[in-house]
Every structure is written in C-alpha cells, then in structure tokens.
Amino acid sequence: MTATLHTDAPAASPPGDPAPAGAAGRAPLAPVRLRGFGGALPARRITNDDLAAVLDTSDEWIAGRTGIRARHHAEAETTASLATGAARRALDDAGVVAGDVDLLVVATSTPDTPCPATAARVAAELGITGGAFDLNGACTGFVHALVTAAAHLTVTGARTALVVGADRFRSLVDPTDRSTAVLFGDGAGAVVVTAAAAGPGAPGILAVHLAGDPGGTEVLEVPAGRPWLAMDGPELFRRAVRALVDSGRRVLDDAGVEPGEVDLYLPHQANARIVAAAADRLGIPADRVVYDMAERANTSAASIPLALADAVAAGRLRPGGHLLLSAIGAGLGWGSLHLRWDR
Numbered sequence: 001m002t003a004t005l006h007t008d009a010p011a012a013s014p015p016g017d018p019a020p021a022g023a024a025g026r027a028p029l030a031p032v033r034l035r036g037f038g039g040a041l042p043a044r045r046i047t048n049d050d051l052a053a054v055l056d057t058s059d060e061w062i063a064g065r066t067g068i069r070a071r072h073h074a075e076a077e078t079t080a081s082l083a084t085g086a087a088r089r090a091l092d093d094a095g096v097v098a099g100d101v102d103l104l105v106v107a108t109s110t111p112d113t114p115c116p117a118t119a120a121r122v123a124a125e126l127g128i129t130g131g132a133f134d135l136n137g138a139c140t141g142f143v144h145a146l147v148t149a150a151a152h153l154t155v156t157g158a159r160t161a162l163v164v165g166a167d168r169f170r171s172l173v174d175p176t177d178r179s180t181a182v183l184f185g186d187g188a189g190a191v192v193v194t195a196a197a198a199g200p201g202a203p204g205i206l207a208v209h210l211a212g213d214p215g216g217t218e219v220l221e222v223p224a225g226r227p228w229l230a231m232d233g234p235e236l237f238r239r240a241v242r243a244l245v246d247s248g249r250r251v252l253d254d255a256g257v258e259p260g261e262v263d264l265y266l267p268h269q270a271n272a273r274i275v276a277a278a279a280d281r282l283g284i285p286a287d288r289v290v291y292d293m294a295e296r297a298n299t300s301a302a303s304i305p306l307a308l309a310d311a312v313a314a315g316r317l318r319p320g321g322h323l324l325l326s327a328i329g330a331g332l333g334w335g336s337l338h339l340r341w342d343r
Contacts, residue, residue, distance in 0.1 A: 028204030036094025040085030067272025071185030107141030139329030189305025
C-alpha cells in the first residue's frame with residue numbers, strides 16, 4: 001500500500017504576483033525547519049577484528065561487503081538513556097528548552113519496556129510536558145517519525161517538536177551468527193523541528209512517499225517465539241535497492257527536483273553497497289551521497305539522524321538546498337521525504 005503526499009503544481013500566487021516557477025518557488029507541504037541535532041553512542045566500541053576473533057570472518061570481508069569497520073554495543077546504556085542523551089544535545093544545539101517542546105516522538109523497535117513508551121521515560125528525564133509517544137518502524141522509523149512531527153506542527157499550531165531515533169538493535173541479534181552480528185550497532189540520534197512561515201520558497205518538506213510490501217515481512221524479522229533476528233540477506237539487498245530507488249524517484253518527481261539538483265542524499269545507513277547502488281540508479285552525484293556506517297554500522301532508527309548531525313556539522317548543506325532522506329526497514333516498509341533546507 002502507498003501513501004503519497006504531493007502537490008501537482010506550485011501554490012497559487014496572490015492576484016497580480018507572478019506564479020513561482022519550479023521547485024525553488026514551490027510552497028512546502030509542511031513548512032518546518034530542522035534546527036538542532038544530537039547523537040549518543042554506547043561507550044563500548046567493537047571493531048571488525050574483535051568480531052573476527054570469535055566469528056569466522058575478517059575485517060577485509062566485512063568492510064569490503066558493507067563499508068563497516070566498527071560499531072558500538074550497549075552494556076549499561078538503555079534505549080531511553082541513549083535517546084535522552086541525543087535529545088539533550090539536540091535541544092542544546094537548537095537553543096531550545098525542554099519546556100518549549102510541544103511533541104516528542106521516539107522511533108524505536110527496541111524499547112526497554114513494553115509500557116510505558118520510551119518517549120515517556122525520555123520526557124520524564126528531560127522535563128518535557130508535551131505529548132510523547134513511540135513509533136516502531138524499524139529502520140524506517142525516523143522517516144515516519146519526522147513526517148509525523150512535521151504534520152503535527154502543520155495542522156495543530158504547535159511550534160516545536162523533538163524527533164528521536166534510538167535503538168539497541170544488537171539486543172535482537174544472535175552474537176554467533178556472522179551474517180547479522182557484523183551488521184548492527186546501537187545508538188541514538190535526535191533532531192529539533194520547528195514550524196516555519198508558510199509560502200512559496202519557504203523551508204520544509206516538499207514531498208513524501210511512504211509505502212510497503214506486505215509480502216516481504218519474512219525477509220527481515222524476529223519470528224514469534226524466537227529471540228533473534230532472521231534475515232534473507234540477498235533478497236533484502238535486492239528489495240532494498242529497488243524500494244529506495246522507486247521511493248526516491250517518486251518524491252523527486254513530486255517535488256519537481258532533478259537528481260542533479262539534490263544537494264545531499266542521505267539514505268538509511270545499512271550497507272555501503274546498497275547506498276551506492278541506489279544513488280547510482282537515481283543519478284545523484286557521488287559527492288552528494290552520505291556514507292556514515294563505517295564507525296557505527298547499522299543503528300536502525302538512529303542511523304539517519306546520526307548521519308544528518310555529522311553532515312550538518314561538516315557544512316554539507318546550504319540554505320535553500322535540497323535534502324533527500326530515504327529508508328527501508330523490517331516489514332518491509334520504506335519511505336522517503338524531500339526537504340528544502342534552512343536551519
């Protein structure tokens with residue numbers, strides 16, 4: 001099933017004003033700014049050589065097939081503590097106090113407890129009294145959470161949302177299974193999202209595409225009654241590339257943006273070969289593609305906000321630039337959004 005939000009033409013101009021042309025003048029679906037960024041990683045760093053000491057694998061094998069060289073494993077850290085650390089840094093970066101947060105959304109598939117939600121624990125720690133809830137979209141969770149927060153700001157009159165992706169995905173992985181143990185790490189990333197002035201040329205989300213393949217639920221899952229993740233790697237690779245390309249093309253078309261106009265393409269950081277294949281098929285220049293899995297591996301819902309924080313710190317986005325985010329996760333569900341940038 002597919003949910004696509006788009007505009008078929010630029011927003012109407014007031015009488016006497018020229019109609020805005022192209023994506024540069026298009027009014028966003030959700031006029032928002034991404035203002036503050038933060039991340040948190042567990043203290044324990046595990047290299048490929050560390051894994052090779054206990055598994056039949058090697059640094060060369062892992063890095064050559066995935067782009068991953070290390071990852072962080074949670075020990076004392078919980079999903080809530082990682083989420084809280086990332087959220088606190090994002091608030092500080094944005095210059096926003098917890099009392100101003102109207103909505104907190106935590107994307108996670110590894111909550112510490114079934115009840116209450118991880119978001120409730122984060123809100124309690126930070127002193128947030130706005131609405132707070134979890135969203136489980138696996139590796140696609142942050143895209144879903146960001147769309148949800150932006151929609152909330154657009155339709156309710158709220159001003160500030162805090163969106164967190166946090167996972168201890170290693171807790172779902174069999175440490176003796178080399179096909180999955182090498183791929184995942186733990187961590188959290190957070191973004192402060194604020195409402196922006198509406199109108200042609202305003203910053204915000206220009207297009208969204210959310211979809212899924214209900215026939216792919218067994219490609220990546222933790223089966224009922226079993227403790228560990230099961231993955232069909234080759235099939236997941238094929239479906240992931242196909243889904244990222246199709247979803248990316250849809251939002252670019254809906255936003256009226258050519259691949260060469262994308263300033264930064266930031267897909268879910270699962271595997272360097274998946275990212276490279278999707279970017280190549282989309283026609284996005286290689287120097288505008290984010291690869292951020294080398295030191296973190298696949299951190300599930302945390303991968304996009306962690307990579308985004310690094311990209312912003314490195315100055316890889318200019319005001320008015322175009323940002324394309326895409327992800328695919330267990331389910332199989334995927335989603336993309338195209339955002340006109342202005343911090």
